[in-house]
Amino acid sequence: MSYSRGNPGGFDDDDDDYGDGGTGDTGGTRINARASGRGRVTVAGRDITSSYFISVSSAVLVGLLGLALLLGTWKPWEGTSVAGDGKPSDGVSSPVMPPPRPDPPTGGGETKEPDDDRTTPAPDDGPTTPASSTTTPAPSPPAPPDPVDVAFASVRVGTCLNVYDEGWGKLSQDRPVAVDCGASFAYSKVTMVTTSASGCPEGGGQHGWGHVNDDGSSIALCLDRVFVAGQCFPAVLTKQADGSVKGTGRLFSVWGCDRTQVPKGQNAVMGITALVSGGNCPQRSDRTLSWSVFNGSAKVCAVQVQH
Numbered sequence: 197m198s199y200s201r202g203n204p205g206g207f208d209d210d211d212d213d214y215g216d217g218g219t220g221d222t223g224g225t226r227i228n229a230r231a232s233g234r235g236r237v238t239v240a241g242r243d244i245t246s247s248y249f250i251s252v253s254s255a256v257l258v259g260l261l262g263l264a265l266l267l268g269t270w271k272p273w274e275g276t277s278v279a280g281d282g283k284p285s286d287g288v289s290s291p292v293m294p295p296p297r298p299d300p301p302t303g304g305g306e307t308k309e310p311d312d313d314r315t316t317p318a319p320d321d322g323p324t325t326p327a328s329s330t331t332t333p334a335p336s337p338p339a340p341p342d343p344v345d346v347a348f349a350s351v352r353v354g355t356c357l358n359v360y361d362e363g364w365g366k367l368s369q370d371r372p373v374a375v376d377c378g379a380s381f382a383y384s385k386v387t388m389v390t391t392s393a394s395g396c397p398e399g400g401g402q403h404g405w406g407h408v409n410d411d412g413s414s415i416a417l418c419l420d421r422v423f424v425a426g427q428c429f430p431a432v433l434t435k436q437a438d439g440s441v442k443g444t445g446r447l448f449s450v451w452g453c454d455r456t457q458v459p460k461g462q463n464a465v466m467g468i469t470a471l472v473s474g475g476n477c478p479q480r481s482d483r484t485l486s487w488s489v490f491n492g493s494a495k496v497c498a499v500q501v502q503h
Contacts, residue, residue, distance in 0.1 A: 348415045357369075428466060
């Protein structure tokens with residue numbers, strides 16, 4: 197079959213005869229093609245006129261219908277997914293879209309980025325050193341103050357105490373205890389508070405009582421003996437050549453008047469009869485003696501009660 201392309205607008209309008217010898221041969225096939233789109237076909241001496249556009253349109257229509265049926269059966273754009281129960285799902289897979297980012301606030305201030313569920317691992321800086329298992333112990337509470345320190349610190353000038361010399365140079369108490377100055381057991385009185393006992397007056401009826409506190413500081417109480425008639429103290433009596441008696445008494449001591457024994461080095465018990473600021477002591481017997489006390493400001497008068 198040959199096609200003429202001399203007419204660019206379509207096929208040649210002249211009839212082209214095809215046969216084996218001439219136009220009168222009825223045994224061949226003649227095709228008459230025109231630009232109008234119609235053709236005449238002679239088959240076995242018979243002319244069959246048909247429109248090739250109709251045939252082509254029918255073929256195209258049949259092809260489109262077949263393609264539509266094929267696509268209706270097989271949907272390549274649909275993915276086959278498996279549901280949670282293990283059965284395939286015929287639904288169309290939809291691409292996972294990230295959630296929309298929130299709009300930034302319209303007002304002033306800082307813009308806070310939305311939280312990201314993804315966590316970024318911290319960079320590996322190498323092996324880490326484990327924390328020490330040792331812990332610093334909590335500081336201990338401060339120790340309570342020494343009660344003896346407190347007792348000395350609470351004493352003021354004019355305070356009366358029940359402390360005295362027991363007769364061997366040892367005080368009767370380890371700490372000062374305040375008592376009523378009118379009580380029968382008020383044996384001493386504070387005249388000065390200082391830092392050292394060496395700063396206290398030294399005389400008859402006087403005593404310096406020193407103490408060192410826990411913090412290393414020191415305190416001293418200067419005491420005067422409270423002499424009361426009827427009290428007794430030990431003494432050493434010496435008979436003179438003219439028959440008179442002189443004595444040395446432990447004036448800061450308190451001794452039982454009915455006691456038959458005296459401290460070592462003593463030989464008599466003297467009973468107080470009076471305390472005078474001037475003049476002479478009243479004579480009770482030839483054994484009445486007096487001692488100057490408080491740096492000579494007074495005299496204590498006493499008589500021997502035990503021989």
